Amino acid sequence: MALWVDKYRPRELTKLDFHKEQAENLRNLCKQSDFPHLMFYGPSGAGKKTRIMCLLREMYGAGVERLRSETMTFTTPSNRKVEVMTVSSNYHLEVNPSDAGMYDRTVVIDLIKQVAQTHQIEINGQREFKVIVISEGDELTKDAQHALRRTMEKYVATCRIIMSVNSTSRIIPAIRSRCLGIRVAAPSEAEMTAILQSTCKREGLALPVELAKRVVDKSERNLRRALLMLEAAKVAKSPFTAQQEVPDLDWQVFLRETASQIISEQTPAKLEKIRDRLYELLTQGVPPNLIFRGLVEHLVSNCDMSIKAKTLELATEYEHRMQNGAKHIFHLEAFVAQFMSIYKKFMSELLMTDDF
């Protein structure tokens, strides 16, 4: 537990740094003997997982922190082996079914159902049910979600499901209605700055306010990212200075460069170079929707007002199509080409009007 994100992670509900009221509510929830299925939703780095772990600790005591990780192998109906990593304690099981990709239904059926069916071993434990934590729940395919809904109802006596999702929009309504939704909003900038300051204080470092602000800015109110950035900055230059460089995420920089290349030149040759860069991003595992988003953000911020709306419209259209397709590169490139087209047209029109 050397990384600051782990080292200074609050382990009890009482020690949470923000959303304290919500934490109190959660404590009250635990005091009752029972609680419904939960769905924590909120942006990445807001502390969903932290809250889930705190909640579990509140319920089961410190025993939940004795974690072991296992790799489980499932065989899909089409005879493919799928590996899924689980982290579990005696009281809970944490699984990320999206590891299995499109075979997550198998995981839901095999693993979750099986765990849900078995009773708690320790009769004299605090609770008669186990908890299954599903992280990245919004990555579950529709099939898997449908497989889950009956499990959630049927085995409610022996198991609770806590889902951690970024957005409820991708959760089918059936599951949404079965869960108690708990929104974990991203911390405010002030809260984040406070946390960064306190972290540095515990590390024995002085954090200039300006630097803290820049880190917070850069991290997009993602606390995990902010802490990691701060730690990386510390490795780069130990006593912090106000003008110190805050490290960036490589892929974001790469994406930004790609966007500026699109703006700079609109030719088929350039389009091909862009394609190489897009391939590079996809190869490295950057999800295509993030690529879309990154591109659009930079493109829109760099183009004229008149074509912003059109760009966004195109982006939505192509991203939607991409969800129905399998080859993301086609859709990404199609969007880039469309943008190049309208941008070029706009530029030539601009030149025309300038001439007259």
Next chain:
Amino acid sequence: MNQYPDEDEEFELQYQDELELLEDVPHEYDAYDGPSTSRQAAAKQTKAVKDASRFENSTLGSPQLSQITFGSTQIENDDGGGGAGGGPVNRRLFGTPKGPPVGRGCSTPFQRMPAIQEMDATLPTSNGFKETEAVPLLNAAAQQLQELGTRGVNKRRLERDLFGDIDDLFHETYEDPLVKKARTEEQRDNEAIQRIVELRRKKQESTKTIRKDDVSRLKALLDFQRKNLSYEIPNWPFLPIQRSDLERIYVRFHSEEYEKRQLDLISARGAVVGSLLGEAKEKVWQEANELVLRRLAPDTQPAIAAPSTAVTAETGRLWVDKYKPRKYIDLLSDEMTNRSLLYWLKMWDKVVFGKPFHSKQEQEAVTGGGGGPAGGGGGGGANTQLNSFNKRTGKFESNGGWRQRKARQALNTNVDAMGRPMQKVALLCGPPGLGKTTLAHTIARHAGYNVREINASDDRSPEAFKLALENGTQMSSVLNADKRPNCIVLDEIDGAPRQSIEYLVKFVNDDVHSKAKAKGAKSEHNVLRRPIICICNDIYDPALRPLRQIAFVVTFPPIDAARLAERLGKIAQKEQLKTNFGSLITLAEKSGNDVRSCISSMQFFNAQKQSLTLQDVLNNNLGQKDRHQSLFTVWDSIFRIQRPKKQLQTDTNGTGDEPALVTMTNMSVATRVRNVMDVVHSSGDYERLTQGVYENYLQQKMPDPNFTGVCEALNWFCFTDILQQQIGRQQNYSIYPYLPYGFVVWHLLFATLAWPKISFPTRGFEFTQKSTTQRNIFQALRKGVTPSAVGVGHGRILLLDTVPMLKRILSPQLRSVTVKLLSPKELQDLNHTIEVMLDLGVTFVQVKSLEGHYVFQPEPDLDVLIAFPGFPGLTVSYFGRQLLAREVALARIRRAAPKEGEPSAVAAASAAKKQAAKTAATSHLPNHLQTLKPKPISASNVRSSAPKQQLTKDFFGRVTHKTSTAKQIDEAKTDAIVKSPIWYRYKEGFNNAVRKDVHLHELL
């Protein structure tokens, strides 16, 4: 250049089956139609007669046939069967009011002679010109007839054409000259005498006078027969009839006008003759027609076979077979290929024939002798054809100038110790229809081998294959007079099971040791002493890989279209098919230079209308097969506008009479669309094609300033992708037909007239491969992360947020000094880095880089993960990495150590106080930590229980009595053991506890 079989040879081929039947006189086709046919006839006789009577019963002589033909067979059947019902009808039909029941007597073999005689006589009467009724012939007339017959014998082919092998049709009323010829001279004399007697009798019976024009009428009759009857597929329209012995007869099919004309002619003649035909004839004709109509409806028509099957059933006469090359010189395939294969085969001469293989020059001489031993074995005449290359050798050599500059590329001309060529198997490969099988057979025969073919129709399971191989290479036929050595031709080997091919490879490499050889009589194992030729279509079949490596691979280049057309022209000439060279070339091109398909098409056209024009070729879909087109061909036709080529103008009127126009294709959009659709359709692998277009379209030259074309194309890519995804996910193939339209759009957008530069699409494949590697590295990283390190996130977050930062966090600035010399800050950094690395399960390992020097590489390789060109990975120096690797390893040991080191340290110190202190210490610990500890077995507990344990047992459970001092020691020991953590954790693995010295006398 007489490349084609002359009439004799062709004739021989035609009746090859019968030839084989005649084992006593093998290969002697000259003598063939004598005794054999008569014997055959005798054997078939009874059956035929039975059939005839059955005929009569079922159809009453099938007058409907009589109606439409003037042929003789039907009438003969009627008469031959002595038909009470059919006979009269026919006779009436043809205006023979009263005929003697001629064929009635021929129901048994014994009565055959007279029957034939009668037939001799009645033949002209009944089926000639109908005014006659059993015309009594004069001696002179009969002799004339015979003369005609013998003349026919001299021209055997014609005669066969005329009459065929119809001696078994003796119950029919016309004479078969072959049968006649078959008789011996005495017989013939006897017959003549008998006939004279008979005819005299008839003459007396008859009141008629002999007309002077009888002889000329007989000639006319023969002409008529020649024109109207055939045993082969004739040139004129015909109706096939299956005789009872499954022999086919083709009867000319005349138009109604012709029929009328003939009838008129007859009636006219009848008028001349005087009496019989006239009004009566009309009446008879009407009656007959009525009868016919009545019969037509209910009856099945056993006598008539469907015309279509008639054509196909005549396999023996397929042109493909008819014009199959029989000699080396006839081969149409590439000369170089032929020569190299022959050369290879000749290299076997030393082993097979025991004669040295000298050089290319001497090769021809050897070729001549190659057949020598073989020719000695067979009958002299029998091998005429096979050995005919002897005659041709001279011709062969005369045009052999090119041999000098021949390059046998793949052929290893070296021989092994036994004189065999190094490559012991030849592998012919090429697309179908080029004559690979023909080449193999021809060349093997040419070189003096007996060909044994194993093809896909044979059982090719490994066992059967093994047997066939061994039989083929180690034995020779005993029964066959032909003592030539075998040459195995493994046809269509690409379909053989892999095991079989593996066996073949082993066999060829002389690796197969026969088990029967253990006796030592023949100590050396079986070696391959016969050449093996394999034939395949697809040389890159995975199963053929082992074979490909050891074989002499002969790839068949496509036949030159002009050369093929030339050969086709010769065939056309021979078959009197009207055509021209241009259309033949087109035919050849259209079929993709497939010889077989071309010849078949020609035969088809010949059967249709005896001419082959360019229109026919273009208009018909003949000879077009689903040729495998390479992906590049398809991409090429997508990115290139086809140059105009010859095309048939389809006339919209639909009237087939006016000559269709041969025009050039225009380059209109419609044509292009159709073309692209055709090409893409025939290829079918849409996904790969799409990828190919995608990776190449941006390289094409396009005047597209506004990106509209590119956008359009990309929209279609997206659409194709979505379609494919839907098909793949839902197995919804109903939307499959929409896939090829994308190619049309891309073609219209990007195609130019210039030659496109197309590269094979590799990006997609590389992308998937690289992604997989990345994913694997990432999975390794995830597995290494300790479960307590929750903060690094799961899945995507770990990859996107944590890893890029980790690279920086794990890059402390360390000077290249030992740990002890590091500054406190550096030390702190180092420790922090080490801890992080431990948490995440990352370490550095030393690997040899591609350049050969050693580098420390993170394991799992963070340098590669989320790495983009132009961005640094871990910026730790070599020294730093080395240091970190060492320190991490140490830390890992240290981290593992305290768990057992702590209690052992406690146990090493003396007992009670510390134990108490420890329990006190543990009580301070929070609950969750306490459970982590081993169950505290307090020493006091142990000790208190120890005194009670009076009976101590040794390992094997025997009770041991110990002295008190020993007990003390034991107690002390148990103390130590109890306290020692080893006791606690000692539960698995290799156990040495049972080790004890046991002497042999103790056991005895």
